[in-house]
Amino acid sequence: MDKERLERLRKTTGVHLAMEAKETLRQMEEDFPVHPAAMQYFYEQFRIAYGSGGANEDGRKRVGTLCVQVPEELVRAAGAVPVRLCSGAHAFDQVGAEFLPAKSCSLMKATLGMLSLRSTAFSGTLDLVVNPTTCDQKKKAGELLEEFGYRVYNLEMPASRDSEEAREYWHRSVKNFGAALERTTGVRITKQRLADAIRATGLARAAYRRLHGLQQSRQALIRGTDAMLVTNAYFFDDLDRWTGAVNALADELEDRQDRSVFVAGKHAARILFTGSPPVFPNLKLPLLIEQAGGVIVADEVCSSSRLLYDLAAYDEQALYDMVPAVADRALKPCTCPVFSSSQDRIRRLLDLAQTFSADGVVYQTIAGCMPYDQEQRTVGRALAAANIPLLLVETDYGPDDHGQLSTRVEAFIESLRGKARKRA
Ligand code: SF4
Numbered sequence: 001m002d003k004e005r006l007e008r009l010r011k012t013t014g015v016h017l018a019m020e021a022k023e024t025l026r027q028m029e030e031d032f033p034v035h036p037a038a039m040q041y042f043y044e045q046f047r048i049a050y051g052s053g054g055a056n057e058d059g060r061k062r063v064g065t066l067c068v069q070v071p072e073e074l075v076r077a078a079g080a081v082p083v084r085l086c087s088g089a090h091a092f093d094q095v096g097a098e099f100l101p102a103k104s105c106s107l108m109k110a111t112l113g114m115l116s117l118r119s120t121a122f123s124g125t126l127d128l129v130v131n132p133t134t135c136d137q138k139k140k141a142g143e144l145l146e147e148f149g150y151r152v153y154n155l156e157m158p159a160s161r162d163s164e165e166a167r168e169y170w171h172r173s174v175k176n177f178g179a180a181l182e183r184t185t186g187v188r189i190t191k192q193r194l195a196d197a198i199r200a201t202g203l204a205r206a207a208y209r210r211l212h213g214l215q216q217s218r219q220a221l222i223r224g225t226d227a228m229l230v231t232n233a234y235f236f237d238d239l240d241r242w243t244g245a246v247n248a249l250a251d252e253l254e255d256r257q258d259r260s261v262f263v264a265g266k267h268a269a270r271i272l273f274t275g276s277p278p279v280f281p282n283l284k285l286p287l288l289i290e291q292a293g294g295v296i297v298a299d300e301v302c303s304s305s306r307l308l309y310d311l312a313a314y315d316e317q318a319l320y321d322m323v324p325a326v327a328d329r330a331l332k333p334c335t336c337p338v339f340s341s342s343q344d345r346i347r348r349l350l351d352l353a354q355t356f357s358a359d360g361v362v363y364q365t366i367a368g369c370m371p372y373d374q375e376q377r378t379v380g381r382a383l384a385a386a387n388i389p390l391l392l393v394e395t396d397y398g399p400d401d402h403g404q405l406s407t408r409v410e411a412f413i414e415s416l417r418g419k420a421r422k423r424a
């Protein structure tokens with residue numbers, strides 16, 4: 001693309017992106033006025049990131065990641081800042097549609113569209129992009145990114161998580177990744193640096209677990225869309241600042257719990273959200289659920305709970321123990337359908353539905369996402385056997401299906417009213 005056209009496209013896309021982000025935030029703030037005051041911090045992070053674009057450039061190297069399965073502790077131990085690049089922007093989706101096959105998923109089109117413009121909104125300059133070889137679309141993305149001029153590291157993933165061979169393969173892969181990070185940053189990953197990174201990310205994950213635990217409240221203390229915004233901010237926010245803001249939010253929710261201040265009535269249908277990841281500003285489906293009177297009390301998506309729930313555990317402060325620990329933390333609990341078995345994901349969904357007293361499950365498939373589309377049948381059968389109502393939705397980042405989706409979501413929430421009333 002010649003320079004002039006690139007500049008023009010960057011400008012128009014930037015305008016559309018800012019409008020899209022503004023509209024999502026408007027709906028979140030205005031449609032649900034009783035949100036906790038501590039949410040202002042998170043709204044502001046997105047206003048800045050998608051408005052003026054202010055990436056936190058502080059001299060440290062920046063490593064872009066394309067999946068939750070990249071062990072962020074290693075990136076931090078090598079002195080770099082990880083930035084999750086998965087994009088939810090329709091403005092970037094349209095850019096990606098110009099050079100990717102029409103059947104590609106919106107998430108890939110948006111992410112590659114964003115990177116093709118070198119307009120990484122909140123991420124700033126990227127010194128390395130880590131591309132785990134997960135689904136086919138991601139596997140093929142590495143070459144394109146190199147064509148765009150990025151330094152790419154293809155992090156090789158096993159096809160299953162269950163065998164000893166897969167675990168050994170992954171451990172070797174993560175060890176090699178550590179060496180590549182050291183070459184990129186010029187900083188050695190020592191046992192002290194890795195222990196510090198595990199501790200700092202552990203504190204962030206502990207803060208998230210507080211929030212997650214509060215979502216179990218019999219009457220909702222926080223909307224699921226707000227909780228998703230909090231976890232989406234983790235993609236690019238400063239680690240310690242994010243941890244502090246989540247703890248402040250959890251403190252406020254505990255206080256509201258004592259004073260019986262809730263964000264939804266006790267008869268509101270409680271929803272467990274799963275499927276292809278919702279990423280800001282595309283919170284179309286989660287917003288429709290809550291606008292229809294439901295409340296998302298838990299999720300099983302890699303842009304939210306799957307991103308932050310698990311902790312790395314090691315016995316000895318030695319690299320031979322800690323590197324496998326962060327590798328296991330990233331791989332073992334990951335219930336992404338790119339792996340060959342669906343059983344862990346089904347177990348996790350049934351467990352979440354019970355723990356969070358969900359009245360129903362909404363399963364999102366982004367059009368073009370084969371792994372989630374294929375797995376929805378197996379998941380659907382397991383939920384039906386457990387008598388848990390399910391709404392399957394195929395959508396994309398565009399606004400065209402808004403009316404039709406709204407009707408289907410309203411009907412589903414309405415159908416859960418009897419169940420919600422009995423539960424309450
Ligand atoms: S859906 Fe799976 S492959 Fe895609 S980013 Fe999430 S965890 Fe990674």
Ligand code: SF4
Pocket residue numbers: 105106107108135136137138276277338366368369370371372
């Ligand atoms: S797993 Fe699905 S949503 Fe994620 S990049 Fe692959 S096709 Fe897209």
